[in-house]
Amino acid sequence: xxxxxxxxxxxxxxxxxxxxxxxxxxxxxxxGHDVILLGQGTPDQPTPPxxxxxxxxxxxxxxxxxxxxxxxxxxxKEAVAAFYLREFGVEIDASTEVAILLGSKAGIVALxxxxxxxxxxxxxxxxxxxxxxxxxxLAGAKAxxxxxxxxxAFLPDYSLLDPHDVANSRMxxxxxxxxxxxxxxxxxxxxxxxxxxxxxxxxxxxxLAYGGITFDGPTRSFLETPGAKExxxxxxxxxxxxxxxxxxxxxxxxxxxxxxxxETYQDHLYVSAFTPVQLAAEAALLSSQDCVTNLSDLYxxxxxVLFAKLEEIGWDAPLSGGSFFVWLPVAPGYTSQQFADKLxxxxxxxxTPGHFFGEYGEGYVRLSLIAxxxxxxEAINRIKVLGLFTxxxxxxx
Ligand SMILES: Cc1ncc(COP(=O)(O)O)c(C=O)c1O
Numbered sequence: 001x002x003x004x005x006x007x008x009x010x011x012x013x014x015x016x017x018x019x020x021x022x023x024x025x026x027x028x029x030x031x032g033h034d035v036i037l038l039g040q041g042t043p044d045q046p047t048p049p050x051x052x053x054x055x056x057x058x059x060x061x062x063x064x065x066x067x068x069x070x071x072x073x074x075x076x077k078e079a080v081a082a083f084y085l086r087e088f089g090v091e092i093d094a095s096t097e098v099a100i101l102l103g104s105k106a107g108i109v110a111l112x113x114x115x116x117x118x119x120x121x122x123x124x125x126x127x128x129x130x131x132x133x134x135x136x137x138l139a140g141a142k143a144x145x146x147x148x149x150x151x152x153a154f155l156p157d158y159s160l161l162d163p164h165d166v167a168n169s170r171m172x173x174x175x176x177x178x179x180x181x182x183x184x185x186x187x188x189x190x191x192x193x194x195x196x197x198x199x200x201x202x203x204x205x206x207x208l209a210y211g212g213i214t215f216d217g218p219t220r221s222f223l224e225t226p227g228a229k230e231x232x233x234x235x236x237x238x239x240x241x242x243x244x245x246x247x248x249x250x251x252x253x254x255x256x257x258x259x260x261x262x263e264t265y266q267d268h269l270y271v272s273a274f275t276p277v278q279l280a281a282e283a284a285l286l287s288s289q290d291c292v293t294n295l296s297d298l299y300x301x302x303x304x305v306l307f308a309k310l311e312e313i314g315w316d317a318p319l320s321g322g323s324f325f326v327w328l329p330v331a332p333g334y335t336s337q338q339f340a341d342k343l344x345x346x347x348x349x350x351x352t353p354g355h356f357f358g359e360y361g362e363g364y365v366r367l368s369l370i371a372x373x374x375x376x377x378e379a380i381n382r383i384k385v386l387g388l389f390t391x392x393x394x395x396x397x
Contacts, residue, residue, distance in 0.1 A: 012137040014130065017356045024341070025350045036379045038367045039350040041179065043243045043324075045298070048291040051242060054283035058276035065275070071263050072100035072272040076282050080236070080251050083285040088221040096256040097229070099263050102273055104209055104237040104250035105131055107262065110269075111252075112139035112171055114261035115203050121169040123161065126358030127180055127327075129207065132173040144169060147360045150318060154183035154327075158196045166200050172232075174222070175207040177214055177322025180357045180366035184214055184321035190225040197231040203258055204232030212241040212292040214322035215300040223254055233258045240324070241292055242284045249273050249281045299324045305373040309380035314391040324369040327354070331388035340365050347382040 021039065029035050058064050074094065081094040092098060101107040108131045112122050118140030124132040126145035136143040144165040148154040156174065158166075174193065176185035190206075197204045206222035213219070222234045233254035239245035252262055272278070303320055310317055310328075317328045328351075330339035336353035343349045343365075354361030369376070 009138050009140070012140070014133050014137060017130075018352075021340075021350075021352060021356070024344060028344055028348065028350075033348045035344070035348045035350050036371060036375055036382070037350050038371060038376075038379060039352045040370060041325075041368055042370065043240055043245055044370045045243050045295060047243045047247075048284075050287055050291075051244065051280050051284045055276050055280040058279040064279070068272045068275045068278065070267055070271055073275065073278050076100060076278045079282040079285045080253060084221070084223065084253060087289075088224050090221060090223045092223075092253055093256070097254060097259055099252040099259045099266065100272055100278070101235070101250040101252055101262075101266075102270060103239065103248040104207060104235040106248075107235050107250060107252050108132060108173070108205075108207065109135040109138060110262065110265055111205055111258075112136050112141050114265045115258065116141045116170040121165055123165075123169050123172040123202070124358075125156070125174060125178070127354060127361035127364070128173065128357055129175055129179050129209075130357065141170075142168070145358055145360065146172070148178075148181065148183070149360070153186075154178065154181045154318070155186065155189040156193065158192065166202075169200065169202050171203045171205060172197060173205050173207060175209065177210040177219065178325070179209065179323055180325050180352070180354070180361065180364075181318075181327045182320030182323050182325045183318075183327075184216075185220050185222075187220065187225070190220065190222055190228070193222075194225050194227045194231050198227060202231075203255070204228070206232065206234045208234050209237045210240050210323035211236060212289070213296050213299055213324060215296065215303060216321055219322065229254050231255070238281055238284055241295075243295070244280070244284065247277050247280065249277050299369050302369040302371075302373050302376055306367075306369065306376045306380065309377050312391065313380060313384040314389040315380075315383075320369075326367045326369065328365050328367055330354075330363055330365060336362055336365055342386070342388075343383060346386055347379070349379045349382055 077094040077098040080098045081092040084090045084092045112135040116139050121142045121144045122136040123144045123146050125148055133143050147160050211219045222228050233252050235252055237250040320326045336355045340351050340353040351365040351367045354364030
């Protein structure tokens with residue numbers, strides 16, 4: 001059989017490190033061990049019933065099974081505008097400032113190709129969600145890491161960037177509440193971002209994949225920041241907020257020129273999302289958000305149990321303010337990979353090594369709150385037995 005060489009664009013794509021980790025975990029499970037899986041990012045709770053009802057009702061109408069309009073239904077864009085006004089007090093023009101995406105991943109990977117030319121740069125959070133690198137690679141762009149440091153509460157400090165890289169950059173990705181760190185944004189951080197982007201003609205793409213899942217106050221939208229719409233867009237996903245990860249539905253909201261570019265790009269790739277999915281998304285946005293509050297409360301309760309257990313064994317970690325991730329420093333003397341391997345093989349607890357999320361992720365592991373509180377507590381009990389940490393009450397003596 002002939003072997004065709006993948007295109008240069010495919011060859012530029014970063015390795016899928018998560019697949020390697022999945023194989024390591026599968027090998028330990030195949031030996032019959034009960035592995036507590038805290039590495040993954042898939043919500044464990046069901047989609048709320050009223051959203052499923054809307055889907056079921058929509059699917060029984062035959063016209064809903066035909067091609068949707070190319071750019072999606074107006075009713076859904078209007079629901080997005082109503083939602084942004086109600087939730088964030090942000091005015092959105094449904095006809096020019098909203099694009100429907102088949103999941104925010106599709107938007108993340110496409111966006112650099114819509115604004116950035118080959119050879120130009122895209123600034124990506126480090127540690128950050130790896131798909132930002134994939135989007136930059138497909139566009140032939142250079143990815144410039146923006147270090148997110150613990151001493152800055154994992155918020156951006158643009159003075160850490162090389163001015164030559166900044167001058168060459170056309171796009172900046174940010175993500176709060178953050179995967180993998182669990183950090184949330186402040187109004188000041190978003191204001192500094194608008195000022196930086198405006199001064200350097202950079203398009204901000206704020207990835208709000210974990211909107212609604214914040215523990216110590218409401219979620220902040222980037223578009224609440226004065227001047228945000230002039231400098232960029234926000235990606236708003238329904239996957240985590242409403243446990244709709246399999247539905248593949250999200251939105252890009254904000255700067256009309258960026259929305260127009262992504263709509264044009266998508267005209268050539270898709271015929272929008274399945275109409276019943278768009279109707280279910282409309283129901284999710286326009287109905288009561290109590291299900292979101294309940295979900296956030298559930299993750300918060302898990303977080304609180306976990307941090308109480310961490311304190312008990314002397315594992316000092318930055319408190320997660322949102323998303324369903326916890327960012328934990330590794331025990332002294334270990335790399336992220338060595339530490340994750342030790343937890344997997346000796347405690348049968350699967351976590352994700354921090355360097356998967358970039359150079360500045362080295363020295364940490366990511367744990368997800370995708371298990372009930374008793375499993376989380378059991379995971380820390382198993383790690384305690386390894387004797388890697390010193391409980392605070394012992395230090396006091
Ligand atoms: C930070 C971040 N952005 C985007 C996504 C993609 O979400 P979706 O494509 O389901 O909207 C994820 C999924 O895990 C994520 O963690």
